[in-house]
Amino acid sequence: MKLAVTAPERLHVRTVPVADPGDLIARLPHPAGQAWVRHGEGIVGWGEAARLRLPGGPDRFTRADRWLRDLFASAAIDDPVRLPGTGPVAFGSFGFDPKSPDSVLIVPRWVVGRRDGQAWLTTIGDDTDPLALVHPPTAPTRLTWNDGALSAPAWQQAVAAAVDRITTGALGKVVLARDLYARADEPIDARVLLSRLSGRFPGCYTFAVAGLVGATPELLIRRTGDTVESLVLAGTTARGTGPADDDARAARLAASAKDLCEHAYAAEMVRDALAPLCTELTVPERPELLRLPNVMHLASPVHGRLADHRSVLEVVAALHPTPAVCGTPTDTAMTLIRELEGMDRGRYAGPVGWVDARGDGEWGIALRCAEIDGTRARLFAGCGIVADSDPADELTEAQNKFRAMQYALEG
Numbered sequence: 001m002k003l004a005v006t007a008p009e010r011l012h013v014r015t016v017p018v019a020d021p022g023d024l025i026a027r028l029p030h031p032a033g034q035a036w037v038r039h040g041e042g043i044v045g046w047g048e049a050a051r052l053r054l055p056g057g058p059d060r061f062t063r064a065d066r067w068l069r070d071l072f073a074s075a076a077i078d079d080p081v082r083l084p085g086t087g088p089v090a091f092g093s094f095g096f097d098p099k100s101p102d103s104v105l106i107v108p109r110w111v112v113g114r115r116d117g118q119a120w121l122t123t124i125g126d127d128t129d130p131l132a133l134v135h136p137p138t139a140p141t142r143l144t145w146n147d148g149a150l151s152a153p154a155w156q157q158a159v160a161a162a163v164d165r166i167t168t169g170a171l172g173k174v175v176l177a178r179d180l181y182a183r184a185d186e187p188i189d190a191r192v193l194l195s196r197l198s199g200r201f202p203g204c205y206t207f208a209v210a211g212l213v214g215a216t217p218e219l220l221i222r223r224t225g226d227t228v229e230s231l232v233l234a235g236t237t238a239r240g241t242g243p244a245d246d247d248a249r250a251a252r253l254a255a256s257a258k259d260l261c262e263h264a265y266a267a268e269m270v271r272d273a274l275a276p277l278c279t280e281l282t283v284p285e286r287p288e289l290l291r292l293p294n295v296m297h298l299a300s301p302v303h304g305r306l307a308d309h310r311s312v313l314e315v316v317a318a319l320h321p322t323p324a325v326c327g328t329p330t331d332t333a334m335t336l337i338r339e340l341e342g343m344d345r346g347r348y349a350g351p352v353g354w355v356d357a358r359g360d361g362e363w364g365i366a367l368r369c370a371e372i373d374g375t376r377a378r379l380f381a382g383c384g385i386v387a388d389s390d391p392a393d394e395l396t397e398a399q400n401k402f403r404a405m406q407y408a409l410e411g
């Protein structure tokens with residue numbers, strides 16, 4: 001299948017240092033921007049110098065990587081700042097399932113970024129002052145909610161069916177998700193959602209790419225030169241009602257055989273996928289605990305050193321889909337997801353992030369997110385299912401995960 005491309009012959013790119021731009025999300029002049037922000041640092045972009053829409057396929061990451069390399073190799077780049085994220089960057093978001101046709105890369109015309117206190121502005125092909133706010137955001141009002149593909153009881157039945165399948169020995173773990181729809185009376189402005197998410201979940205990666213908006217805690221891969229990092233998450237419980245309850249829950253999660261098993265599938269796969277690419281690799285023996293406002297997770301921070309020059313997208317290609325969002329074995333889990341979820345996940349649970357002309361970049365797994373389309377938002381949440389999963393508990397966990405985007409929409 002053909003790639004759908006919008007790009008000029010040659011990009012003229014200029015990065016300049018700028019005074020501190022303040023809140024990056026507040027720099028977006030209109031709702032159709034791209035963003036990747038954590039703890040106030042990151043990049044936001046708007047306008048489109050180039051766009052690539054990929055038809056799907058298992059090679060979608062390497063095709064995107066090749067297209068981008070050619071585009072950036074032919075660009076005239078003036079970048080005295082030379083940090084990860086300076087010069088031309090592409091924001092991207094890939095379909096979870098290779099059969100899904102939704103993958104997209106966007107090279108914005110304007111990018112404002114901040115890293116370690118240094119701020120910059122990148123402009124492609126135009127010098128008009130982009131830093132004036134032209135269209136102030138308004139919050140969504142009068143939201144109405146509807147089930148997506150499966151009602152809560154139907155989704156619990158799907159979880160029970162997955163447990164049965166696991167018990168027969170067909171697979172060890174599968175991640176099942178469901179979707180929910182919200183409708184507002186006016187078009188939803190992603191900037192409001194981004195501000196709320198980055199305010200409430202500062203340690204998560206707050207993102208917007210071509211209408212997919214969320215705040216994910218899960219770092220699939222960050223590549224900075226020859227260094228790679230990942231944060232594997234799997235195994236979840238709700239936050240407690242007070243400090244004592246919270247600590248008791250944390251202790252139960254850290255000791256839960258079911259959650260440790262769910263986690264081990266994901267951490268081991270990431271280790272196995274990165275090991276052949278790295279000269280050094282550290283994966284902790286036991287996961288840590290990551291506390292977010294709505295849930296806590298078992299978390300394994302992974303560090304490695306790449307053996308050869310590989311762009312971050314090539315490393316993404318080696319990792320996706322991890323058992324944190326698919327299952328083990330991968331193919332059996334993917335087939336079961338298609339059979340039981342009754343929906344196309346689109347870009348939910350796919351890689352989302354950015355890459356620059358050096359091949360540096362950060363890619364998260366698109367979780368705690370919604371696809372925004374005019375007045376409609378389609379929210380997603382999923383849970384890892386293993387042999388001793390309980391459908392009612394998994395439904396509660398999915399509802400806790402939905403809360404991030406419900407808060408983003410409702411305030």
Ligand SMILES: C=C(O[C@@H]1C=C(C(=O)O)C=C[C@H]1O)C(=O)O
Nearest residue numbers: 233235236324367381382383384
């Ligand atoms: C699938 C989601 O989250 C994933 C599943 C987790 C789990 O099952 O414990 C934890 C973190 C994520 O890797 C989601 O948020 O939709």
